[in-house]
Structure formats: structure tokens, C-alpha cells
Amino acid sequence: MEQIHDTFAIEIAEYSEWRERNRKNNFFELVYVLDGEGQHSANYIKHKYSKNGIFLLPAARCHMYIIEKKTQFLFLRFTGSYFIPGTNDTVDYSNWFNRLNFIMGNHDYLSGELIDDPDDKKQLKRLLDVILYEYEHKGICSAFVIQNTLVSVLAIISRNIQAKALGGRIFTDKKFVELLNFISFNILDTEKLSVSYLSRKFHISENYFSEYFKRNAAEKFQDFILNSKLRIAGSRAKFTDAPFQEIAMELGFTDSSHLNRMMKKYTGKGMRETRKEIQG
Incomplete structure (x- = not known):
């Protein structure tokens, strides 16, 4: 190499x-x-x-x-x-x-x-x-x-x-697809994921943003962000040797304990259990 x-x-x-x-x-x-x-x-x-x-x-x-x-x-x-x-x-x-x-x-x-x-x-x-x-x-x-x-x-x-x-889902609202793509590709940028920033960028009323997102995505905006980060955390646990603290800090969690609690709450498994699924 x-x-x-x-x-x-x-x-x-x-x-x-x-x-x-x-x-x-x-x-x-x-x-x-x-x-x-x-x-x-x-x-x-x-x-x-x-x-x-x-x-x-x-x-x-x-x-x-x-x-x-x-x-x-x-x-x-x-x-x-x-x-x-x-x-x-x-x-x-x-x-x-x-x-x-x-x-x-x-x-x-x-x-x-x-x-x-x-x-x-x-x-x-x-x-x-x-x-x-x-x-x-x-x-x-x-x-x-x-x-x-x-x-x-x-x-x-x-x-x-x-x-x-997207799993074959078809969205009639093109703006929402662009919004989803933007969020997905800026998932670590806290400033760009704020409601105020996204509202300005996509010309959506800030007061209406949460309702608009939930109506199109069938889940709350903050839940979408958290679940996206947890998918990344789970993948990093399984498929890399990165320390849990490093993963937590890069994804914006307070520390590895905070990340571990969220993983257990939303997926039923902590980071150590998730890593053992693949790496043994």
C-alpha cells in the first residue's frame, strides 16, 4: 500500500x-x-x-x-x-x-x-x-x-x-428532497442543521418548518437528525476501530456515555454490543 x-x-x-x-x-x-x-x-x-x-x-x-x-x-x-x-x-x-x-x-x-x-x-x-x-x-x-x-x-x-x-420513497415536493439531501450531507455541521439556517436557505417559514418537515418525512426533524447520527455511530462501531469517545465527539454528543445512552434508548443496544455484532 x-x-x-x-x-x-x-x-x-x-x-x-x-x-x-x-x-x-x-x-x-x-x-x-x-x-x-x-x-x-x-x-x-x-x-x-x-x-x-x-x-x-x-x-x-x-x-x-x-x-x-x-x-x-x-x-x-x-x-x-x-x-x-x-x-x-x-x-x-x-x-x-x-x-x-x-x-x-x-x-x-x-x-x-x-x-x-x-x-x-x-x-x-x-x-x-x-x-x-x-x-x-x-x-x-x-x-x-x-x-x-x-x-x-x-x-x-x-x-x-x-x-x-430513500428506500424507493417518492416525494412530490422537490424542495423537500433537496432539503433531505442537504441535511444528510451536512450531518456534522451544527450551524447548517439549525432550523433558522435551513428555513432561510430553503425559503420556508421558521414557524412552519417543523410542521412542514414532519408532514413530508413522517417523523420529527430532531428525531431525523438523531437517528441519522445514530446510524453513523452504529456503522462506525461495527466497521471501524475508532474509539467510542472519538465517534461521540465527531457526531456532536457530549461524550461516549451520552452516545451510549442514546444508542441503547433508540436501538436497544449500546456501542459495545453493536461493535461485537461484527467484530466479535
């Missing part, structure tokens, strides 16, 4: 038989199948893979590949600091940390392709081919090009996961 930037690393590997890899201290890996075929196994469910397949692996060791034909993989590893801008970065990635958490909280982590939409899959393949080219040629600005291309990669992933998260 070559660390070409402080916040992400790339590896190209070829396997005739899958081997467990050291994947600690990362959020997840994006896997692009360059060649080969076999089965992708996640949580004991198997799904066929072949050339140009695109998958998402969380940090927890609950995924493997059953290789039937020698396979070459491109691995893109995202670290916890991926969206924290460095002193030399010209792009501010801090807002994208919200998207990373949105993906973590709403992806089902089942086996199978990451992207269902055929057009988006083609688009994602084009972007991954750009990353592959820059990685292999290692030009002067290759790390910068890869870093910026990853922004578009994660935007496409987020768009597809958002469609799945």
Missing part, C-alpha cells in the same frame, strides 16, 4: 488466492477489479464479481474475495483524516467529512456491486481509470489530480447510496 498523500493510499495487487490484509486505522477502501473473476463475500453473503467491478470495504474484517480466476485489484484506502485539509491543500475537504460519514451510516455493506445505476457506474469507472493512470505514471501533479478526482468519486457514491437510503 503506497501512501501517496497523508490522507489516502493506493495499492495494486494481484491474487490467485485471497489473503487477509492489514487494514487498520482506515475508514474504508474502495476496490476496483482491474481483471479476474470470483465471488465477493460480505457478512457470509456471496455475490459474483468480474472485471470493472466496484466494491466498498469497511475497516472491519468481515469481507473477503473467493478468487476463481487470478484477479488484479486496485485498492483506494481512505484514512480518518481524509477530509481534514492540510496546510498545502488548495481544496477544503472538511465539508466532505460529512459525506464520508453519510456513506458509512447508510451503506448496507452487503456483498455485490457498490453502484446500481449503469450510467453512474460508467462515470465512476472513468474516474477510477484517471486515478489508475495518474498512479502508474506518477507525474508531478499526480497526487493532486488523484486527490481532486476522489472528491467526484465520493460524490457519485453518495448520490447512489442516498437513492438506496
